[in-house]
Amino acid sequence: MAVEPSRYTTNGQRGSLGNVVSRLVGSKMSPAPQQPAMGFFTDTSLCIGCKACEVACKQWNQLPANEPGWTGASYDNTGQLSATTWRHVLFIEQIGRRDNGQDGRHGLRSDMQAHIAQAKSEGVIPLMPPGTALPFFNTDRWLMQSDVCKHCANAPCQEACPTGAIIRTEFDTVYVQQDICNGCGYCVVACPFGVIARDEQGTHTARKCTLCYDRMKDGIEPACAKACPTDSIQFGEVEQLKAHARERLGILHERGVQEARLYGVDDDILEGGLNSSFLLLDEPEVYNLPENPQRPSNNVVPASLWTIVAATILGLFGIIFFRE
Amino acid sequence: MQETQLPQVIQKRLSPSNVVERLATLTTGYTPDPERELEEASYYDFPVLKAPTWHWEITWYFFFGGLAAGCYVVASIASLFGSREDRAVARAGYYLSLLSLLPCPPLLIKDLGRPERFLHMLRIFKVKSPMSMGTWGLISFSFFSGVTAVIQAARDGMLGRWWGARLLAALPQRLLALPGTVLGVFLGGYTGVLLTATSVPLWSRSKVLGAVFISSAISTSSALISLALRLAGSPAHVLRKLERLEWIALLVEMAGLFTFLRGAGRAARPLVGTAPKEHGRTFWSFVFGGGLVLPWLLQTGLLLGRHNKRNSGAGLVLSLLVLVGGYFLRRTIIEAGQTSSQDARTTLWKAQKHPSR
Numbered sequence: 001m002a003v004e005p006s007r008y009t010t011n012g013q014r015g016s017l018g019n020v021v022s023r024l025v026g027s028k029m030s031p032a033p034q035q036p037a038m039g040f041f042t043d044t045s046l047c048i049g050c051k052a053c054e055v056a057c058k059q060w061n062q063l064p065a066n067e068p069g070w071t072g073a074s075y076d077n078t079g080q081l082s083a084t085t086w087r088h089v090l091f092i093e094q095i096g097r098r099d100n101g102q103d104g105r106h107g108l109r110s111d112m113q114a115h116i117a118q119a120k121s122e123g124v125i126p127l128m129p130p131g132t133a134l135p136f137f138n139t140d141r142w143l144m145q146s147d148v149c150k151h152c153a154n155a156p157c158q159e160a161c162p163t164g165a166i167i168r169t170e171f172d173t174v175y176v177q178q179d180i181c182n183g184c185g186y187c188v189v190a191c192p193f194g195v196i197a198r199d200e201q202g203t204h205t206a207r208k209c210t211l212c213y214d215r216m217k218d219g220i221e222p223a224c225a226k227a228c229p230t231d232s233i234q235f236g237e238v239e240q241l242k243a244h245a246r247e248r249l250g251i252l253h254e255r256g257v258q259e260a261r262l263y264g265v266d267d268d269i270l271e272g273g274l275n276s277s278f279l280l281l282d283e284p285e286v287y288n289l290p291e292n293p294q295r296p297s298n299n300v301v302p303a304s305l306w307t308i309v310a311a312t313i314l315g316l317f318g319i320i321f322f323r324e
Numbered sequence: 325m326q327e328t329q330l331p332q333v334i335q336k337r338l339s340p341s342n343v344v345e346r347l348a349t350l351t352t353g354y355t356p357d358p359e360r361e362l363e364e365a366s367y368y369d370f371p372v373l374k375a376p377t378w379h380w381e382i383t384w385y386f387f388f389g390g391l392a393a394g395c396y397v398v399a400s401i402a403s404l405f406g407s408r409e410d411r412a413v414a415r416a417g418y419y420l421s422l423l424s425l426l427p428c429p430p431l432l433i434k435d436l437g438r439p440e441r442f443l444h445m446l447r448i449f450k451v452k453s454p455m456s457m458g459t460w461g462l463i464s465f466s467f468f469s470g471v472t473a474v475i476q477a478a479r480d481g482m483l484g485r486w487w488g489a490r491l492l493a494a495l496p497q498r499l500l501a502l503p504g505t506v507l508g509v510f511l512g513g514y515t516g517v518l519l520t521a522t523s524v525p526l527w528s529r530s531k532v533l534g535a536v537f538i539s540s541a542i543s544t545s546s547a548l549i550s551l552a553l554r555l556a557g558s559p560a561h562v563l564r565k566l567e568r569l570e571w572i573a574l575l576v577e578m579a580g581l582f583t584f585l586r587g588a589g590r591a592a593r594p595l596v597g598t599a600p601k602e603h604g605r606t607f608w609s610f611v612f613g614g615g616l617v618l619p620w621l622l623q624t625g626l627l628l629g630r631h632n633k634r635n636s637g638a639g640l641v642l643s644l645l646v647l648v649g650g651y652f653l654r655r656t657i658i659e660a661g662q663t664s665s666q667d668a669r670t671t672l673w674k675a676q677k678h679p680s681r
Contacts, residue, residue, distance in 0.1 A: 073368035080370055090367055156523065162456035163441075164448040182444045183437015185377030186455045189522040189665070194373040204437030285672045288367035296521045297452050299528055303520035307513035307534030310580060314542050314573055315509075318401040321568045322410055 037172035038216060039275035040225065041241040042146050043248060044287075045260060046232035049144035053087040054078065056227035060212065061086065064202070081147060083199035086209040087224050092143035092286060145278065145287050146224070146233055149174065149195045149209035150264060153272030157187035157196050157206075159297040165206070172238070172275060173211040181205035192270070192293035211276075238275050242266075245277060257281070263289060270295050344604045348596040351585040356593065366668040373523055373665040378658060381435040386515050386654040387544075388424045388431070389462070390537060393512030394545025395421035396469055398569065400501040400508070409562050415476055416552045417545070421508075422473035424548075425466060432462075454518035461510045468504030472497055512541030519661070525671050526594055526664035527657070530587030532580055536653075539577035544650035546570035547619075551643035554636050563639070567623060570646070574620040581612070591670055594663035595656055601663045603656040611656060615649010 058065060063084040071079055074091040081088045155174045158166040165180035166187060176187075176196070183204045187196045196208040212222035220226075225235035234241060245265045252260040259281050264274030270293060284291045336342060349355050366372070399417025402410040433442045446463075450456035477483055478492035516534030519527040527533060550566045585592045596604045619642045626638060664670065 071368070071370075073370075076368075092367065159452050160455065160521070162448075162450060162453050162459060163444040164450070165444070180441075180444055180447070181438070182441035183377075184445075184455060185435075185437070186453070186518075186522075188374045189376045189378075189524050189527075189661075191374065192372075192523040194371060197374045198377050198437050200437075206437075283365055285365040286367065288370060288372050288668060288672070290372065290672050293523065294528065296523055296528060299520045299531060300452065300454060300517060302531040303517040303534045304513075306532045307509075307517060307538050310532075310535035310576055311509045311513060311538050313576060314539060314569075315397070315401070317572045318398065318542075318569050319405050321565045321572075322401055322406040324565070 032170040035170045035172075037238040037275055038211065038236065039151055039173070039238040039241060039277070040148060040211070040222075041234045041236075041245050041277050041279070042148065043232050043234065043245075043279045044143065044145040045248075045252060045257065045279055045281055046230045047089070047144040047146055048230055048232075049075070049089055049091055049142070050229060051078075051089050052227040052229060053146050053224035053233055054085070054089060056223040057087045057209075058085075060215070060223035061210070081149075081195050081197070081208075083197040083207040084202065086148065086207075088147045090143070090145045090147055090287060092145075092282075093140075094143065094282075095140045141281075143281055143286070145280070146228075147287070148224070148276055149211070150193055150269075150277075151209075151211060151275035152270045153275060154270045154295060154297075156190040156192060156270065156296045157208075159295075160186045160190035162186060169213055171211070171213070171216055173213065173216075174208075175210055175213055176206055176208060178203060178205055178207070190296050192290055192296070194288075242273075242277065245279060248279060252279075263287075267292075269293065340605070341598045344596075344598050344608050347608055348593065348598070348604055351582060352589050352592045352596060353586055354590040354593070356597070361669055364669045364673065366672055369668050371666040372668045372671040375662050375665050376522075376524065376658075377437070378435065378661075380655075381431045383651070383655045383658050385428055385431040385435070386537070386658070387651045388427050389515060390512050390541035390650065390654075391424035391545050391548055392421045392428065392469060393465070393508040393510075393538075394541035394543075395424060395549060396465075396472070396501075396508040397505050397512070397542065398545055398549060398566070399472075400505040401569075402565075403498055403501060406565070410565065412553060412558055412562055413549060413566055415480065416549050416556075418469075418473045418476045420545070420548055420552060421469050425469050428462065429466075454514055454521050458511075458514045458518060461507055461514060465504070465507040465511045468500060468507060471495070472500055472504055475500070509538065513538035519657070523671075524661050524665045525591035525667070526588060526661050529589065529591040530584045532583045532587060533657075536577060536580040536584055539573050539580050540650050540653055543570055543573035543577055544647055546573060547643040547646035547650075551640060551647070554639055554643070560636075564627075567627060567639075571620065571623045571627060574616055574623065574646070578612075578616050578620070581616070590673065591664060593670070594660035594667070603660045603663070606652060607656045607660075610652040611649050614645055615652060619645045619649070 057063070063086070066078060066085060068077055070077055074093050076089070076091040078085060078088050151173050155166070158168065158174050162184060163180055163182055165177045165182070167175055167177060169175045183198050183206060185198055185206070187206050188198055196206050199205060199207050212220075215222055221235040225233045234244070242265050245262050249260055249262055261280050262277065263269075263280050263284055264277035267273070278289075280287055280289075395417045399414040399421065402417065403414035406413065433439045436442055445456070445459040448456060449460060475492055475495050475497045478489045479497075483489035483492065513534040516537035520531055520533050522528050546566050546569050550563050550570065553563055553566075585596060593599075594602050595607055596602070598604045622638060622642045626642070
């Protein structure tokens with residue numbers, strides 16, 4: 001874990017006695033001044049799957065390496081985000097899309113297929129011997145996505161946390177204070193993206209992406225964004241990133257990448273959107289992202305009301321029976 | 325030919341897995357369709373969610389916490405509204421409430437990743453977080469459960485005859501029981517609300533888990549109190565009211581469970597189905613059959629049969645069945661939650677804007 005940054009700054013200089021008193025009382029401490037909301041925009045159309053983000057994250061945050069192994073599903077040998085893996089590059093292999101895919105889901109749209117067939121018949125696209133198709137006309141594709149904590153505007157993990165360990169920083173990011181967390185595990189089941197996890201081998205606390213809070217404090221961009229060679233991972237003010245995301249989507253649509261879509265920008269996910277958003281090239285489910293996850297804290301009121309209804313019924317019957 | 329085949333067909337239809345499967349389909353309203361489910365997109369079926377970190381400690385906490393809460397509530401109803409004879413119920417209930425409460429804090433602390441930091445739970449009071457509210461509820465309830473039991477002990481002469489014991493015996497137990505009962509209801513039900521306020525499909529899709537848990541708290545605690553009273557040789561008419569309450573609690577619990585399964589639909593499969601890692605066999609045999617339907621029918625029979633004064637054997641079995649069922653209810657729900665969290669397609673299925681797709 002990187003050095004725990006100080007969360008508070010003292011107002012002005014004080015004598016040692018004043019310092020001690022102010023620390024005891026706590027009234028002279030004030031939160032760091034609010035900064036513009038910062039976040040990521042991960043443009044998967046630019047990702048080349050180099051995993052520099054994973055490595056940079058591990059290195060900067062001093063996280064232990066995974067035991068290398070194959071999942072057997074794709075070239076992804078990380079599998080999922082975990083307590084000690086805060087960036088994870090997905091490798092989605094969509095082979096045989098030309099023929100509508102094996103399951104018929106990932107195929108090219110029929111109008112696109114018709115265009116290709118027409119071009120081939122008119123000789124616009126040279127007919128090639130099998131196996132020598134130019135990459136441009138090869139419709140097989142690898143989708144890559146560098147997954148990360150979404151830093152939700154309404155973060156379920158933060159809402160669930162009973163110790164106040166999970167806070168929103170002055171950069172509006174979601175941060176787990178490692179000295180407060182007692183590893184109760186409620187955030188783990190609250191997160192609808194399976195991001196936050198309890199570090200069972202190390203600290204036994206909940207851990208996840210900090211958006212490199214320590215680097216941000218010094219005005220440096222997070223390690224993954226710094227390392228990304230294609231600018232697939234972009235870091236900046238959330239509003240600017242979202243504007244950029246819409247612009248990029250427009251460009252891709254203009255160029256014929258109709259399947260491009262944004263995730264966490266304008267869809268109001270978890271009733272506030274995500275500070276760490278994505279540009280995807282397929283349905284969110286293909287990337288294991290729920291299209292419209294529920295906000296767990298919304299369940300508290302209805303679940304409580306049903307409990308009260310049941311308790312009232314039983315209480316009334318109990319009173320009736322014992323009064324006889 | 326037909327003569328040999330027909331019994332086989334019947335045998336197959338009545339085989340345990342088939343019966344469980346039919347019950348699962350009937351109660352959830354969802355018929356599994358593996359071929360269509362395979363077409364649903366996910367990232368190579370890697371789990372979308374992280375598995376809960378909660379295991380046997382939480383199962384036992386839910387069970388004992390439910391008993392502590394239920395015993396207190398039942399005892400208070402008996403004490404506030406019952407006759408002089410019902411004081412036996414109140415006495416047993418208050419003692420059993422405190423006894424059941426004792427294992428709860430150690431279980432909860434052991435479950436933490438950093439047990440030495442359990443006091444961090446008391447840093448804040450957070451209405452939005454059921455676990456924060458639960459911590460405060462458990463602590464407040466412990467106070468009332470403890471004080472009420474100590475007053476009871478003083479009144480029963482267990483603390484001697486010195487002035488302190490007389491002072492304790494003079495405290496207003498029935499007045500204290502009012503806030504204590506409210507907290508008891510909270511403790512018995514919040515655990516279900518806590519599970520509902522997660523992203524695990526099984527726990528969160530239906531909103532009635534809290535209602536199921538509070539009914540189970542009342543049914544298991546009536547069973548425990550009547551078990552204790554029977555073993556202590558209480559007369560049958562004292563147990564009568566308790567048995568009626570248990571009868572109605574089992575009924576409400578069954579209705580709650582049906583609503584839960586129907587509401588959760590496909591997400592309830594890990595609890596009721598027969599596939600590997602699904603807990604249908606345990607659920608239907610120990611929880612539903614053995615823990616609810618059978619004792620409810622037995623109870624109905626005992627309540628209707630007026631002349632059977634010597635049915636304490638059946639009563640004991642009934643209580644044990646309900647207690648075992650209550651334990652397995654919590655255990656299967658916790659364990660099936662593990663399975664549910666690892667099912668990527670079900671997690672993504674209802675989290676779509678157009679689930680019919």
